[in-house]
Amino acid sequence: MTQKPDAPDTDLDAYCRAHQPRFVDELVEALRIPSISADPAHRDDVVASAEHLADAARRAGFQRTELLETAGHPALYAELTVDPALPTALIYGHHDVQPVDPLEEWISPPFEPEVRDNALYARGAVDDKGQVWMHLKAVEAHMQVRGRLPLNLKLVVEGEEEIGSVHFDDLVAQHRENLRADVAVISDTPIFAKGVPSLCTGLRGLAHLEVRVSGPSLDLHSGYFGGAVANPVDELARMLASLHDPVTHRVTVPGFYAGVREATAEERAQIAALPYDEAALLREAGGAPATVGEEGWTPLERMWLRPTLEVNGIWGGYSGPGSKTIIPAHAGAKISCRLVPDQDPEEIAALVAEALRKAAPPAVRVEVHVEKGGRPVVTPIDHPAVQAARRAMRHGFGADPAIIRTGGTIPPVATFQSVLGLPSVLVGVGLPDDQIHAPNERFDLDQYAAGVRVVAALWDELPGALRPAP
Amino acid sequence: MTQKPDAPDTDLDAYCRAHQPRFVDELVEALRIPSISADPAHRDDVVASAEHLADAARRAGFQRTELLETAGHPALYAELTVDPALPTALIYGHHDVQPVDPLEEWISPPFEPEVRDNALYARGAVDDKGQVWMHLKAVEAHMQVRGRLPLNLKLVVEGEEEIGSVHFDDLVAQHRENLRADVAVISDTPIFAKGVPSLCTGLRGLAHLEVRVSGPSLDLHSGYFGGAVANPVDELARMLASLHDPVTHRVTVPGFYAGVREATAEERAQIAALPYDEAALLREAGGAPATVGEEGWTPLERMWLRPTLEVNGIWGGYSGPGSKTIIPAHAGAKISCRLVPDQDPEEIAALVAEALRKAAPPAVRVEVHVEKGGRPVVTPIDHPAVQAARRAMRHGFGADPAIIRTGGTIPPVATFQSVLGLPSVLVGVGLPDDQIHAPNERFDLDQYAAGVRVVAALWDELPGALRPAP
Numbered sequence: 037m038t039q040k041p042d043a044p045d046t047d048l049d050a051y052c053r054a055h056q057p058r059f060v061d062e063l064v065e066a067l068r069i070p071s072i073s074a075d076p077a078h079r080d081d082v083v084a085s086a087e088h089l090a091d092a093a094r095r096a097g098f099q100r101t102e103l104l105e106t107a108g109h110p111a112l113y114a115e116l117t118v119d120p121a122l123p124t125a126l127i128y129g130h131h132d133v134q135p136v137d138p139l140e141e142w143i144s145p146p147f148e149p150e151v152r153d154n155a156l157y158a159r160g161a162v163d164d165k166g167q168v169w170m171h172l173k174a175v176e177a178h179m180q181v182r183g184r185l186p187l188n189l190k191l192v193v194e195g196e197e198e199i200g201s202v203h204f205d206d207l208v209a210q211h212r213e214n215l216r217a218d219v220a221v222i223s224d225t226p227i228f229a230k231g232v233p234s235l236c237t238g239l240r241g242l243a244h245l246e247v248r249v250s251g252p253s254l255d256l257h258s259g260y261f262g263g264a265v266a267n268p269v270d271e272l273a274r275m276l277a278s279l280h281d282p283v284t285h286r287v288t289v290p291g292f293y294a295g296v297r298e299a300t301a302e303e304r305a306q307i308a309a310l311p312y313d314e315a316a317l318l319r320e321a322g323g324a325p326a327t328v329g330e331e332g333w334t335p336l337e338r339m340w341l342r343p344t345l346e347v348n349g350i351w352g353g354y355s356g357p358g359s360k361t362i363i364p365a366h367a368g369a370k371i372s373c374r375l376v377p378d379q380d381p382e383e384i385a386a387l388v389a390e391a392l393r394k395a396a397p398p399a400v401r402v403e404v405h406v407e408k409g410g411r412p413v414v415t416p417i418d419h420p421a422v423q424a425a426r427r428a429m430r431h432g433f434g435a436d437p438a439i440i441r442t443g444g445t446i447p448p449v450a451t452f453q454s455v456l457g458l459p460s461v462l463v464g465v466g467l468p469d470d471q472i473h474a475p476n477e478r479f480d481l482d483q484y485a486a487g488v489r490v491v492a493a494l495w496d497e498l499p500g501a502l503r504p505a506p
Numbered sequence: 507m508t509q510k511p512d513a514p515d516t517d518l519d520a521y522c523r524a525h526q527p528r529f530v531d532e533l534v535e536a537l538r539i540p541s542i543s544a545d546p547a548h549r550d551d552v553v554a555s556a557e558h559l560a561d562a563a564r565r566a567g568f569q570r571t572e573l574l575e576t577a578g579h580p581a582l583y584a585e586l587t588v589d590p591a592l593p594t595a596l597i598y599g600h601h602d603v604q605p606v607d608p609l610e611e612w613i614s615p616p617f618e619p620e621v622r623d624n625a626l627y628a629r630g631a632v633d634d635k636g637q638v639w640m641h642l643k644a645v646e647a648h649m650q651v652r653g654r655l656p657l658n659l660k661l662v663v664e665g666e667e668e669i670g671s672v673h674f675d676d677l678v679a680q681h682r683e684n685l686r687a688d689v690a691v692i693s694d695t696p697i698f699a700k701g702v703p704s705l706c707t708g709l710r711g712l713a714h715l716e717v718r719v720s721g722p723s724l725d726l727h728s729g730y731f732g733g734a735v736a737n738p739v740d741e742l743a744r745m746l747a748s749l750h751d752p753v754t755h756r757v758t759v760p761g762f763y764a765g766v767r768e769a770t771a772e773e774r775a776q777i778a779a780l781p782y783d784e785a786a787l788l789r790e791a792g793g794a795p796a797t798v799g800e801e802g803w804t805p806l807e808r809m810w811l812r813p814t815l816e817v818n819g820i821w822g823g824y825s826g827p828g829s830k831t832i833i834p835a836h837a838g839a840k841i842s843c844r845l846v847p848d849q850d851p852e853e854i855a856a857l858v859a860e861a862l863r864k865a866a867p868p869a870v871r872v873e874v875h876v877e878k879g880g881r882p883v884v885t886p887i888d889h890p891a892v893q894a895a896r897r898a899m900r901h902g903f904g905a906d907p908a909i910i911r912t913g914g915t916i917p918p919v920a921t922f923q924s925v926l927g928l929p930s931v932l933v934g935v936g937l938p939d940d941q942i943h944a945p946n947e948r949f950d951l952d953q954y955a956a957g958v959r960v961v962a963a964l965w966d967e968l969p970g971a972l973r974p975a976p
Binding site for chain 2: 135137138141240242254255256257258259263264267272274323327328336338344348350351354356360362363367368372399400407443444472473476
């Protein structure tokens with residue numbers, strides 16, 4: 037911990053401090069399971085991960101656990117009912133992880149967790165197994181120290197967050213009655229910077245799609261045919277290039293910005309007040325040479341308040357050693373858009389698909405496959421649960437948290453709001469340079485310890501905030 | 507054979523016809539060797555291929571064979587000296603082959619040759635092992651039927667043609683005295699169409715390079731950083747798109763067309779007189795939906811008379827199953843240009859590299875690696891050796907060949923011209939839809955048989971053409 041708490045230690049804090057080394061050891065075991073949801077070869081590992089988590093939840097004090105099957109990977113559901121008269125928090129997290137390539141860039145293997153420089157390195161360390169584990173260990177602390185929780189808890193840990201929570205809406209619809217609660221608590225976001233604790237009140241949404249361009253049915257000799265037929269890679273490059281204005285860096289897809297609720301002067305002022313450090317951002321961004329983005333907005337605004345369109349991957353033709361002088365038969369790209377209120381993921385994906393089709397010449401065939409996206413969401417800062425989370429963070433970190441947003445997406449947060457009518461509190465404790473979705477993902481062990489303390493304190497703060505004494 | 511020869515069969519023709527099934531079986535054995543020069547894993551196979559060919563050359567009648575080492579893969583050299591007073595032909599071919607990916611698109615495995623519908627399917631079947639084999643079998647026919655050749659032969663079969671003949675200039679410089687001859691004979695080009703025999707008098711040159719774009723040192727979470735830093739895939743797409751005018755399809759690289767010797771009205775008229783069949787071209791081009799290319803030129807002119815720039819491959823970010831919402835750290839592309847007289851490969855590669863660097867924003871790093879290219883070359887149609895080849899083709903195919911060019915590149919042809927002062931005769935017999943450089947490469951067995959007859963007849967025609975009786 038870099039800050040000394042200014043509130044005195046509680047009995048819960050003492051327990052957490054004493055047991056922290058074991059908390060790390062237990063998390064290491066969870067991280068050994070390669071629960072990559074995007075890769076069908078890891079289907080059984082995702083199931084194993086859910087089962088391992090169910091055991092851990094029961095040992096922590098949850099009374100009942102159940103694997104909720106979906107059309108894809110299963111979620112874990114767990115309940116701890118203290119008294120129906122008390123308020124209920126629904127904790128959400130995910131136990132699936134991102135793919136690991138490029139594997140050769142990992143210093144230690146992604147599923148052989150290793151502690152270096154007080155951080156635990158593994159795929160899923162902070163996104164999101166480590167932050168789910170904070171919740172299990174906070175429950176354990178309450179149960180071991182006091183024998184009971186001051187509220188009821190429901191825990192749902194999804195197995196498909198990294199593939200866009202494709203079946204989570206169905207799952208929530210199916211288990212709607214079971215999932216009733218007063219508030220949703222999610223720990224899957226980073227704080228602003230180490231030493232600058234922060235509470236996140238908004239998430240961007242996500243639209244994604246894959247485009248495939250084909251010309252000849254086979255790779256052609258570029259000598260014999262070069263000059264006379266369209267080259268799918270060239271055409272795809274031109275199509276992708278057409279999606280941004282090269283000068284203003286605005287997305288050129290017609291209608292893309294139509295749904296954007298413009299940020300208020302107050303929101304922009306709050307962001308301008310943060311200790312923004314361009315050099316630190318570039319460091320966190322893996323040494324990117326410069327920030328660059330939509331004209332008229334600062335880097336933090338571009339990441340939090342503005343929608344974007346990114347190519348996540350591209351392929352086509354020969355990429356092996358040496359050269360191969362062909363006109364490739366196919367080319368493809370994966371594209372995603374980060375969205376802000378009130379953009380609609382399906383509508384945006386359809387607009388991008390249409391723009392790609394229009395940009396393609398008749399000499400190639402274009403196929404666009406739209407994947408399920410997630411809605412953007414913002415929670416009001418004056419909600420009592422947000423205020424309770426603010427006090428819990430202050431206890432855990434010893435400093436009042438800044439109010440921020442994040443550019444990331446957690447589609448279930450929008451689902452909790454729209455289907456269950458729940459406000460969401462985002463008590464994430466990751467750091468911006470944790471390298472999630474990249475090689476050498478890690479969880480800073482000070483942040484892990486602080487996170488358990490924050491969540492344990494949150495259970496003390498929430499009941500009074502949600503059901504104030506009359 | 508689709509045409510009946512109008513010249514009477516010779517003793518050589520009868521021998522070839524009788525032994526053709528064995529000629530096929532022997533070629534099959536050569537095709538089993540996966541001599542992929544681009545892939546370092548196949549280094550030993552390229553050596554094995556050269557050794558196998560040396561044995562075959564000695565059995566055919568060559569007196570002396572030698573593996574010529576280079577800094578890369580070895581070439582085979584063989585000699586058959588009849589009488590120093592006779593003219594000497596230098597036969598050139600290559601025993602290395604293109605890579606085979608995408609492997610899953612091959613109907614039979616690339617190195618397990620299979621005859622289907624009177625064609626032999628295998629990587630290298632026609633490009634160029636099958637056409638080298640025509641030469642061996644023509645020599646065998648002369649030796650077995652008449653006991654001697656009417657001229658001296660030198661044979662050089664390269665192991666690096668498919669990787670741009672990177673060390674061939676060095677090899678020719680080193681063995682310059684040994685390679686002295688009166689004419690170079692190359693069989694590595696297709697005829698115009700099945701039933702339309704043709705003699706090729708011009709080849710395009712080749713420049714190639716690889717460009718790599720990098721931004722962050724690691725893949726970034728597109729939610730946290732999207733909007734604030736440059737995306738190397740997006741930037742590469744924009745850079746590649748900038749290399750062509752989307753309307754005229756002309757290459758926009760400054761200076762690209764500066765060295766082009768404009769085609770004469772006569773050349774264009776010769777090409778216009780050919781039986782051009784757009785539907786057939788599109789079929790040969792793997793069902794490409796339409797022809798498209800540089801404004802102001804016909805498809806054949808675009809392929810033979812005009813230079814082009816093609817992206818041969820592109821890569822960057824995630825291309826696996828599902829989605830991965832990242833800003834990729836790197837992206838790259840392989841680019842090649844087909845050149846016409848008097849463009850210089852090194853100069854063109856430098857111009858393209860410069861255009862790419864200029865098109866890149868400062869927010870990414872760009873690296874360009876230029877690979878060795880090959881010069882374009884055109885041989886005068888009135889050269890006696892070309893006229894001899896025309897008669898030999900007429901004998902082998904039973905019809906006067908059309909005079910054409912090809913869009914392909916054989917860098918050694920330019921080397922023979924510039925270093926050894928040799929005119930080149932291109933007696934290739936492949937078909938345009940042989941799928942060279944693609945899955946399911948094949949050699950039509952009628953073309954193979956005709957090719958052996960053509961070459962056998964060429965050895966009868968050449969001495970008188972090169973050293974006319976006084």
